[in-house]
Amino acid sequence: MKKSKIGLIIGTLPARYRGIAAGGIATHIDGLISALNKEKIQTFICYHKPFGIKHPDVINSLKIGWIKAVLKGFLMLFFVKGYTIRRYSFKTNVLIAYYYATLSVFLKKHTPDFIHIHSLYNPAAIALKWLKYSKSIIITDHGFWLDGNYPEDKKLTILLRDNYAVASNVIYISDVALIQHQKAKLGDLTKLVKISNPTFFDNYPYKSCSKSADNKKVIIFNGYKESLTTKGLSFLLEALDNNDYFNTRVRLLIICNDEAQKYIQDHTWNFEYKVFGRTKFEDILKMYTQSDLLVVPSKFESFGLVYTEALAVGIPVIGYYAMINEFRQTLNMYIGAPIDITRERPSDLAQRIIECLETSFDPKGVREALMKHYDWGNLIDRFLVLYYGTCDNK
Numbered sequence: 001m002k003k004s005k006i007g008l009i010i011g012t013l014p015a016r017y018r019g020i021a022a023g024g025i026a027t028h029i030d031g032l033i034s035a036l037n038k039e040k041i042q043t044f045i046c047y048h049k050p051f052g053i054k055h056p057d058v059i060n061s062l063k064i065g066w067i068k069a070v071l072k073g074f075l076m077l078f079f080v081k082g083y084t085i086r087r088y089s090f091k092t093n094v095l096i097a098y099y100y101a102t103l104s105v106f107l108k109k110h111t112p113d114f115i116h117i118h119s120l121y122n123p124a125a126i127a128l129k130w131l132k133y134s135k136s137i138i139i140t141d142h143g144f145w146l147d148g149n150y151p152e153d154k155k156l157t158i159l160l161r162d163n164y165a166v167a168s169n170v171i172y173i174s175d176v177a178l179i180q181h182q183k184a185k186l187g188d189l190t191k192l193v194k195i196s197n198p199t200f201f202d203n204y205p206y207k208s209c210s211k212s213a214d215n216k217k218v219i220i221f222n223g224y225k226e227s228l229t230t231k232g233l234s235f236l237l238e239a240l241d242n243n244d245y246f247n248t249r250v251r252l253l254i255i256c257n258d259e260a261q262k263y264i265q266d267h268t269w270n271f272e273y274k275v276f277g278r279t280k281f282e283d284i285l286k287m288y289t290q291s292d293l294l295v296v297p298s299k300f301e302s303f304g305l306v307y308t309e310a311l312a313v314g315i316p317v318i319g320y321y322a323m324i325n326e327f328r329q330t331l332n333m334y335i336g337a338p339i340d341i342t343r344e345r346p347s348d349l350a351q352r353i354i355e356c357l358e359t360s361f362d363p364k365g366v367r368e369a370l371m372k373h374y375d376w377g378n379l380i381d382r383f384l385v386l387y388y389g390t391c392d393n394k
Contacts, residue, residue: 073097
């Protein structure tokens with residue numbers, strides 16, 4: 001009998017498991033699990049928050065069970081020679097204890113061929129080290145340098161280095177990320193492997209050809225997480241508000257967090273807008289189809305999944321200059337414009353918005369280029385090579 005293939009993903013729960021994370025890593029994990037299922041690999045998922053969701057592939061517990069797992073983990077680690085709680089923060093030790101107890105039970109029932117952890121800050125790798133798991137441990141770094149406490153918090157830096165040391169390979173998702181790894185020197189740089197964030201573009205609708213009833217151009221801002229602090233919403237609002245061109249010609253759709261909604265309500269704006277809070281992904285795709293341009297002028301991005309989402313639907317983008325330039329170079333096509341809000345002015349962004357709204361865009365050609373470079377169907381083999389040493393996992 002042929003042995004079945006098993007994998008374990010450690011990271012935040014996607015929406016289909018009733019997870020509440022907004023896009024980003026959750027979307028990436030959802031696509032990865034779907035791609036692995038197509039390869040006939042049974043994939044379990046584990047995260048350290050007490051969700052209590054009943055699903056055969058989800059390893060989790062209710063709050064009481066979670067507390068019991070933490071206490072059990074501390075007792076088990078107490079008897080592990082060489083483990084010391086002084087090395088990490090209290091929170092990190094709690095999570096290590098949870099993963100140690102939870103994964104010890106899982107590993108007695110299953111023998112996963114690989115374990116893929118999402119985030120270098122996730123301490124599951126430390127638990128696996130003490131559990132002596134010996135097969136592939138892959139960690140995808142989704143932007144370790146974006147943590148506000150890095151690098152001043154020395155214990156966090158120690159955790160990063162220790163996780164890096166445990167990993168068989170560390171995946172970085174953009175050239176921007178590679179530069180950060182080269183600066184940080186967390187460990188052996190030969191462990192690094194670039195695999196950009198893939199997407200299932202086949203499921204995406206195309207932009208509607210119909211115009212709005214009032215002939216206004218529709219701009220969309222999709223930045224629910226850190227809307228003001230990182231994603232540049234206030235910069236965009238100022239750019240539109242201080243330019244008469246936008247007063248009667250555009251409508252702005254804003255997907256943002258509660259802090260940003262309060263900021264918007266506390267001001268008066270000279271253009272039409274509509275605000276949305278946490279939004280389902282299928283509804284976001286529909287909003288893309290009704291828009292003419294995505295603008296998310298972030299201070300920084302480790303990749304920028306919203307950029308590829310909007311491009312795939314059929315609208316150009318304006319965003320964080322380093323990632324937009326990387327996408328332009330990779331796709332070798334016009335996709336919109338870059339902006340560096342740390343050095344440029346709102347008036348610069350306003351001018352680029354006008355130029356993008358008046359520049360022709362090839363949605364079909366861009367989507368074909370995206371599928372070639374960023375579709376799960378074309379990139380899953382790269383993950384399989386890391387997991388198994390070859391893409392032939394049969």
